Amino acid sequence: MQLYVLELICIPLATWLVHKLVVKRLRNAYKSTSLAGPPSTSLLFGIRASDGLLRGDPNKMYEKWEKEYGSAFQVPGPFWTKQYVLLDPKALAHVFSRTPFGYTRPGAQMFLRIFGQGLLSAEGETHKRQRKALTPAFSNAAIRSLTSIFFDSAYKLKDVWDSEVQSSDANGAVIDVQQWMNKTSLDSIGLAGFGHDFHALDGERSEVQKVFDSFALAPAVGKFNGVITFIVTFLPGGLFMRLPLKRVKLFTRLAARIREVSEELWRKSKVEGGNDEKENKVRSAIGTLLKAESASTEWKIDVDEINELILAGYETTSITMTWALIELSRHPEKQERLRKELMESFSARDPTHDDFTSGLHYLDSVLRETLRLHPPVTQLIRTAEEDDILPLSMPLKNASGMPLNSISIPKGGQVVVPIRALNTSPTLWGPDALEFKPERWMDDESGLTEAARAIQGYHHLFTFGDGPRICIGRAFAGAEFKAVLSVLLRNYIFELRDGPQTPIETIMTILPRPKVAGEKGYAVPLRVRSTTST
Numbered sequence: 381m382q383l384y385v386l387e388l389i390c391i392p393l394a395t396w397l398v399h400k401l402v403v404k405r406l407r408n409a410y411k412s413t414s415l416a417g418p419p420s421t422s423l424l425f426g427i428r429a430s431d432g433l434l435r436g437d438p439n440k441m442y443e444k445w446e447k448e449y450g451s452a453f454q455v456p457g458p459f460w461t462k463q464y465v466l467l468d469p470k471a472l473a474h475v476f477s478r479t480p481f482g483y484t485r486p487g488a489q490m491f492l493r494i495f496g497q498g499l500l501s502a503e504g505e506t507h508k509r510q511r512k513a514l515t516p517a518f519s520n521a522a523i524r525s526l527t528s529i530f531f532d533s534a535y536k537l538k539d540v541w542d543s544e545v546q547s548s549d550a551n552g553a554v555i556d557v558q559q560w561m562n563k564t565s566l567d568s569i570g571l572a573g574f575g576h577d578f579h580a581l582d583g584e585r586s587e588v589q590k591v592f593d594s595f596a597l598a599p600a601v602g603k604f605n606g607v608i609t610f611i612v613t614f615l616p617g618g619l620f621m622r623l624p625l626k627r628v629k630l631f632t633r634l635a636a637r638i639r640e641v642s643e644e645l646w647r648k649s650k651v652e653g654g655n656d657e658k659e660n661k662v663r664s665a666i667g668t669l670l671k672a673e674s675a676s677t678e679w680k681i682d683v684d685e686i687n688e689l690i691l692a693g694y695e696t697t698s699i700t701m702t703w704a705l706i707e708l709s710r711h712p713e714k715q716e717r718l719r720k721e722l723m724e725s726f727s728a729r730d731p732t733h734d735d736f737t738s739g740l741h742y743l744d745s746v747l748r749e750t751l752r753l754h755p756p757v758t759q760l761i762r763t764a765e766e767d768d769i770l771p772l773s774m775p776l777k778n779a780s781g782m783p784l785n786s787i788s789i790p791k792g793g794q795v796v797v798p799i800r801a802l803n804t805s806p807t808l809w810g811p812d813a814l815e816f817k818p819e820r821w822m823d824d825e826s827g828l829t830e831a832a833r834a835i836q837g838y839h840h841l842f843t844f845g846d847g848p849r850i851c852i853g854r855a856f857a858g859a860e861f862k863a864v865l866s867v868l869l870r871n872y873i874f875e876l877r878d879g880p881q882t883p884i885e886t887i888m889t890i891l892p893r894p895k896v897a898g899e900k901g902y903a904v905p906l907r908v909r910s911t912t913s914t
């Protein structure tokens with residue numbers, strides 16, 4: 381009798397396993413193109429357990445493999461799967477044009493579990509509907525009305541730095557700029573996104589900021605990075621959230637804190653923001669939506685949406701502004717060129733939104749070059765929802781050396797978009813691909829190679845993704861970056877404390893952040909002097 385029960389459990393389980401591990405694998409092997417690529421380093425985890433991917437920067441490995449195998453190659457994934465790494469512009473354009481329907485985001489379940497049903501976790505028709513609802517909040521007109529909020533934050537920052545700089549000697553004050561970019565970004569997203577002041581620039585440390593910081597104090601090191609990638613992409617989100625891991629607990633805490641703030645903001649906005657009386661509430665992204673919502677019964681803005689905007693907008697923008705200050709400190713002549721451009725027309729007043737979008741070309745080039753060299757999101761992964769054929773624009777050979785003009789991907793197959801490797805590939809960007817050269821974007825992108833021009837995305841970059849899921853906050857981030865840098869560059873001169881050759885490393889928090897080598901946490905101490913003291 382006992383044997384009978386055991387059989388009842390074991391036979392279906394074994395059948396399911398055989399189907400999953402053998403039949404599906406054989407079907408996929410038959411339907412997929414076999415590309416060249418690095419060998420597996422672990423029976424169970426494929427190449428994900430290799431030191432280069434786990435402890436190092438995965439993009440360094442992708443750069444190395446691009447040289448060895450070409451513009452598309454395969455890497456062995458966990459449980460005998462494989463992932464296709466794509467650096468071919470035509471193949472990528474195909475994948476992104478089919479998103480969100482042909483290819484889905486494997487981590488979406490995790491976002492859903494942690495942050496609720498927002499844009500990041502939505503797929504298919506739900507995504508389409510939610511995206512349409514949020515779009516007015518990020519339109520040109522909306523960003524134009526938010527620009528003064530970005531300036532308010534920048535000037536608040538200037539007040540604090542002025543007193544530090546004035547009380548320092550002629551060499552200037554040493555300031556950890558990353559901390560201050562965090563505060564500026566958090567206050568800006570609070571005010572411009574939701575009409576809420578986190579008061580980070582006033583010295584208050586909100587609960588949300590405390591949890592974000594705890595990721596930096598307990599960074600993902602060693603095997604953890606790889607294990608997380610493995611779990612997120614292969615287990616259903618529910619299981620991931622039950623894993624007794626420190627980082628999972630941090631994510632849960634972060635979600636809870638953000639949710640507390642979001643619920644409060646949402647409640648306040650509902651009471652005050654749906655009309656014109658409270659002008660500061662309407663002059664925020666959510667204010668715009670609530671105003672529109674009152675005229676429509678089709679959709680409702682939700683707390684989950686607020687959650688995700690804080691998560692998606694805070695760190696990404698802060699990291700980008702920090703990298704720009706590092707690069708400008710490493711290249712004093714480029715810093716001077718930017719200052720000159722700003723001072724020529726804006727020594728007496730601030731630029732407007734129109735000045736940012738149609739003038740100030742060098743500032744725009746510094747933004748693009750920073751986004752190219754230092755994308756805060758360094759890779760995207762997509763799962764094919766059906767069998768597909770990827771067209772190719774660059775010559776490629778399969779694993780047996782035969783020329784290919786397309787790649788077959790089976791349903792369930794995963795493609796990796798190595799954003800940083802793509803943005804810095806010498807094949808696409810030329811021999812100076814790794815150099816910080818805003819000049820390449822000037823004069824109608826005159827310094828771009830033909831190959832780079834063929835790349836789609838945001839100005840030929842995948843830093844914001846591409847297609848229907850392209851970052852909805854890209855103009856928001858761009859306006860904030862430009863407002864903050866235009867104030868800082870007109871008022872201060874920046875240098876790396878220990879000279880332009882100071883080594884910079886990256887450290888994994890939620891996203892990889894820069895840090896000066898040897899510093900605690902993710903500190904980026906720069907020497908800051910007033911422009912009027914020279």
Ligand code: HEM
Pocket residue numbers: 485499500511569573688689692693694696697700755756757760842843844845846848849850851852853854856857
């Ligand atoms: C430099 C700053 C930023 C970078 C580099 C960045 C990057 C990205 C990337 C790569 C994606 C696509 C993810 C994917 O396809 O899987 C994305 C999506 C998204 N971003 Fe950003 N982001 C930035 C700033 C912002 C800001 C300021 C906001 C909001 C205020 C924001 C809100 C979002 C949202 C809601 C999505 C999901 C869009 C969708 O799925 O339709 N981002 N971002």
